[in-house]
Each structure stands twice: as structure tokens, then as C-alpha cells.
Amino acid sequence: MAGSTGWTEPATAGHAAAGDAQRRGSGQSTAYALAFTRTPGFQTPSEFLENPSQSSRLTAPFRKHVRPKKQHEIRRLGELVKKLSDLTGCTQVVDVGSGQGHLSRFMSLGLGLMVKSIEGDQRLVERAQRLDQELLQTLEKEEKRNPKVVQTGPRHPPHHVVRWVDPTTLCEELLLPLETSPQSRARLLLTGLHACGDLSVALLRHFCCCPEVVALASVGCCYMKLSDPGGYPLSQWVAGLPGYELPYRLREGACHALEEYAERLQKAGPSLRTHCYRAALETVIRCAQPELRRPGVQGIPRVHELKIEEYVQRGLQGGGPPPPLPLNVAALRAHQAQENRVVAFFSLALLLAPLVETLILLDRLLYLQEQGFHAELLPIFSPELSPRNLVLVATKGPLGEAFSLLETEDN
Structure with a gap:
């Protein structure tokens, strides 16, 4: 889906979904043909074959207090962010709308990334900080029990900030680096796991407007909470379509779990x-x-x-x-x-849900491409576990074939 125009790649995504629809051979073919494919490029999901409540791809400390759905999401998105961070040379990841910090904790203490977490709810931040300390203590005990486990450097838990991010204005706190180096500028990667409504739009605007932000990995949610106007449409292409308006009922329906x-x-x-x-x-x-x-x-x-x-x-x-x-x-x-x-x-309303979600996400994709950025939509979660499974990935420099490596499973 990367490219500088709004025509070629959306059609390509539609053809891929159409192939899936032909194999189904049902009256749903048109709906499937017009929607982005939601099928990820991995077997669904092998990590829960041994135990449906525990991901075999996460170690026990990172599974504690985390439901299976969230285990799957933080692992998949965290690994994608790690790859994207390495490819773009990011020095810091900013997790916006971080909630209890499950994703931030995995990225920082599990994958070694420097992470700032921004959340508007003070209670959730306090809960996240308690879970950080609990995890640090657990990891330290494991190292003492197993001396063969070598920690290559000091652990950096997420840096938590209590802050509401206004979708209409830039948030300076979001852009402040945790560490500054006189030799180089901070290079930030923004991410949000099911950032609700306008919060996903705020991530896109920060990516576009701020030179410090060089990469984006955003999974949206709660489309019915998008501001109108302001949250949709964003792109000139979708705004030029006749009948592009999406009333509340359609946007709300796009958030249901089809599978x-x-x-x-x-x-x-x-x-x-x-x-x-x-x-x-x-x-x-x-x-x-x-x-x-x-x-x-x-x-x-x-x-x-x-x-x-x-x-x-x-x-x-x-x-x-x-x-x-x-x-x-x-x-x-x-x-x-x-x-x-x-x-x-x-059932009929739900059949249209992927089409509505496709239009909303296509609008965001084209919004980035119209400004000359490189962007793709990748299905990274199993839709049976996480219905909002498409991540919008964007960079300010071309990644070429490396985009296709982001959604693959790590060995």
C-alpha cells in the first residue's frame, strides 16, 4: 500500500481481499472485495495452542495481569515497533494513551526500547507504575535464581506522564526527549494501541507536523468518537468523494467484532x-x-x-x-x-462494518501519502482475538521491501 497516489494501492488491497472472497464463494463477495484484507500473514494464533490463557511467545512475568487478547496485542505490536525503531534509527518510543502500561512495559523491559508513556487518567498511571515495580522485582528474582541469565545493561522502565493529548493542538510533552545528546537530535516513534477516537488522529498530526517524529505505528479504535468535522475525513481524496459522510451508526458498527x-x-x-x-x-x-x-x-x-x-x-x-x-x-x-x-x-449491518473501517483507514493512509510520507496498513493481530487488527505504519523516509518484514513473526 505504500506509494504516493491514492488510486493504485487501495485497488491492490481490494484485489487481495477479492481473492479471499472468491474462495469463500458466498454472497459476501462484494463486501470482502471492497474491504482491506484483515487476514494476517501468520497462523492463527499458534501461541495459545498449549494454553488458551497464556501466550507461549511471552515469558511468565510479562503475562501477569494481562488477558490473552492483550498478551497477543502487546507482543505483536511491540515486536513491530522494535523492528520499525531499528529500521528508522529512533532513539525513543512514545506510547500515547498507554492505559495501565502493558505495551510500554513490554517494549521497555522486554525489548530494551526507551519508552515514554502518556496517559490522561491519573489512576491508570499510578497502576502502571505499581506494575512496573512489580515486574522489575520479579525479573531481579529470576536473575538471582538463574545466574545464566545475563542482563546486558541497566533496565529502563517506562517514563510515565499524566497528560491529556488534545487532537487539535501539538503536545510539547509528547515531543520532549527523555535523553538528549549534543551530537544528535531525538528521533521519535509514536505508537498507540487502540488509541480511541480523535487520539489516533492526534498521532497522525504530530507525525506530519513534527520533524522529531520519524515513524508511526497506530492501531485505531472507537471510530464513533471521531470529531465531525476534524477527525474524518482527513484526506483530500476522500473529502472529494460524493457521499463520503459516515453517520454515527455506521462508525459505531465498524467497531464490532465480525469474526x-x-x-x-x-x-x-x-x-x-x-x-x-x-x-x-x-x-x-x-x-x-x-x-x-x-x-x-x-x-x-x-x-x-x-x-x-x-x-x-x-x-x-x-x-x-x-x-x-x-x-x-x-x-x-x-x-x-x-x-x-x-x-x-x-448481521447485515455487521457485513458493512469492514467497508466502513476500510474507508476510515484509507482516509488516514491517503492523508499521509498526500503529504509525501510513506505509509502502509498491515493486519498484525489475529482478528478472532483482536477485531481492530490493522496497524497504520508510516515513515518519513522510504523503507522499500522492509515494510513487508514488519508484520512477520519473530522466531
């Missing part, structure tokens, strides 16, 4: 009932408070074991308006009778 839901459809289990129940709850909320849009409703465990009126009562208590008393149970049961239609509607 996971396809598996649920094949099993045809009672968990599919969730969508019908949620639709019924939305109807009740809008009747009670018509001006309320997109209300936040807390997750309810084991929905399929509840009666629909029990689910609605719990949903209203978890953030919606007070329930109209009594609930119209007959109307709720009538909603429940539409369960198959709701599943069919949701």
Missing part, C-alpha cells in the same frame, strides 16, 4: 438474544425520555438467562431514566418475538 459474531451465528445459541433485548430496552428508554440519545447502559452478565422484563429493569437501573411503572410486559414480549429479524438486521 466473533460469525462464530456465534454458526452456533445459533441463545446469546444472540442480546441484540433483541437491547433493542427493546432502547425503545423503553426513548418512550420515557425522547430527547435522550445513545444512553450509556452498563453491561449485564448472562443476558440470555434473563426474562426480557428482568433485563429491561436491570438496564434502566444501570444508567437509563427511571422505568415507567409498571413495564408493559406484553409489549416487551412482542419485541422478543422479533428476535430473528433483529439478528438479521444486525
Whole structure:
């Protein structure tokens, strides 16, 4: 996908996905043909064959407190960042929206990179710092137990900064080097693992505007939180398309897990009932408070074991308006009778999700290419584990064939 134009390479990506679609031989061919391929170039995922909760590619200290999905993500993205850092001569990695610091910890204490972590939530930063110290102590104990383990130099845990990054302005803290050398300028690599909404856009703008930033590896998420205008579209090419607008519902749908839901459809289990129940709850909320849009409703465990009126009562208590008393149970049961239609509607909407995500990511890719930078989109996570699995990689100098090495598995 690297190149200076907006036409040739998006078509190439489409042809690759079209080949996959022809092999499927289903009515989904058009959707697959138009979307970027989400299939990574490695077997899915061999690291969990021995134990589904522990990646065999991460040592035990780096797995602690980390769920399997996150284990897979930090290892894959961390290894890509390490390769990209070596190729571009970066002196420092900046992890933006670092959360509890799992990725930063692996890159710094596992891969030996100099890492600054920026996170806006003070509580998450404090948690990350405690986990850093816990990991350092564990690694020191392992070295004492096994003298054959040789530490080649001092360990540098991530340097954590509490800071909200404004997508509309440059963040000076993000650009400050941890170490300065009179002989050379800092060369920064920006990364973000599922940076939410406009935070991914902020990474792109810092990459484009700041000479200190020479490389980017960004995995986006939460497209429904993009500012409009400002977060989409970014490129002139997409802005020139007729009907390029993406309403909230489409952007929200692009964040769902297509592969996971396809598996649920094949099993045809009672968990599919969730969508019908949620639709019924939305109807009740809008009747009670018509001006309320997109209300936040807390997750309810084991929905399929509840009666629909029990689910609605719990949903209203978890953030919606007070329930109209009594609930119209007959109307709720009538909603429940539409369960198959709701599943069919949701399935059709989900079929379009990769196309919407492709348009958003293509817009970002072309935005970088229009300014003369080198960029590619690489599927680096197993989509079954991590549905948002495309990383946008960009450099200010050409990498040529080296781009293809970034997504390969390390031995």
C-alpha cells in the first residue's frame, strides 16, 4: 500500500481481499472485495495452542495481569515497533494513551526500547507504575535464581506522564526527549494501541507536523468518537468523494467484532438474544425520555438467562431514566418475538462494518501519502482475538521491501 497516489494501492488491497472472497464463494463477495484484507500473514494464533490463557511467545512475568487478547496485542505490536525503531534509527518510543502500561512495559523491559508513556487518567498511571515495580522485582528474582541469565545493561522502565493529548493542538510533552545528546537530535516513534477516537488522529498530526517524529505505528479504535468535522475525513481524496459522510451508526458498527459474531451465528445459541433485548430496552428508554440519545447502559452478565422484563429493569437501573411503572410486559414480549429479524438486521449491518473501517483507514493512509510520507496498513493481530487488527505504519523516509518484514513473526 505504500506509494504516493491514492488510486493504485487501495485497488491492490481490494484485489487481495477479492481473492479471499472468491474462495469463500458466498454472497459476501462484494463486501470482502471492497474491504482491506484483515487476514494476517501468520497462523492463527499458534501461541495459545498449549494454553488458551497464556501466550507461549511471552515469558511468565510479562503475562501477569494481562488477558490473552492483550498478551497477543502487546507482543505483536511491540515486536513491530522494535523492528520499525531499528529500521528508522529512533532513539525513543512514545506510547500515547498507554492505559495501565502493558505495551510500554513490554517494549521497555522486554525489548530494551526507551519508552515514554502518556496517559490522561491519573489512576491508570499510578497502576502502571505499581506494575512496573512489580515486574522489575520479579525479573531481579529470576536473575538471582538463574545466574545464566545475563542482563546486558541497566533496565529502563517506562517514563510515565499524566497528560491529556488534545487532537487539535501539538503536545510539547509528547515531543520532549527523555535523553538528549549534543551530537544528535531525538528521533521519535509514536505508537498507540487502540488509541480511541480523535487520539489516533492526534498521532497522525504530530507525525506530519513534527520533524522529531520519524515513524508511526497506530492501531485505531472507537471510530464513533471521531470529531465531525476534524477527525474524518482527513484526506483530500476522500473529502472529494460524493457521499463520503459516515453517520454515527455506521462508525459505531465498524467497531464490532465480525469474526466473533460469525462464530456465534454458526452456533445459533441463545446469546444472540442480546441484540433483541437491547433493542427493546432502547425503545423503553426513548418512550420515557425522547430527547435522550445513545444512553450509556452498563453491561449485564448472562443476558440470555434473563426474562426480557428482568433485563429491561436491570438496564434502566444501570444508567437509563427511571422505568415507567409498571413495564408493559406484553409489549416487551412482542419485541422478543422479533428476535430473528433483529439478528438479521444486525448481521447485515455487521457485513458493512469492514467497508466502513476500510474507508476510515484509507482516509488516514491517503492523508499521509498526500503529504509525501510513506505509509502502509498491515493486519498484525489475529482478528478472532483482536477485531481492530490493522496497524497504520508510516515513515518519513522510504523503507522499500522492509515494510513487508514488519508484520512477520519473530522466531
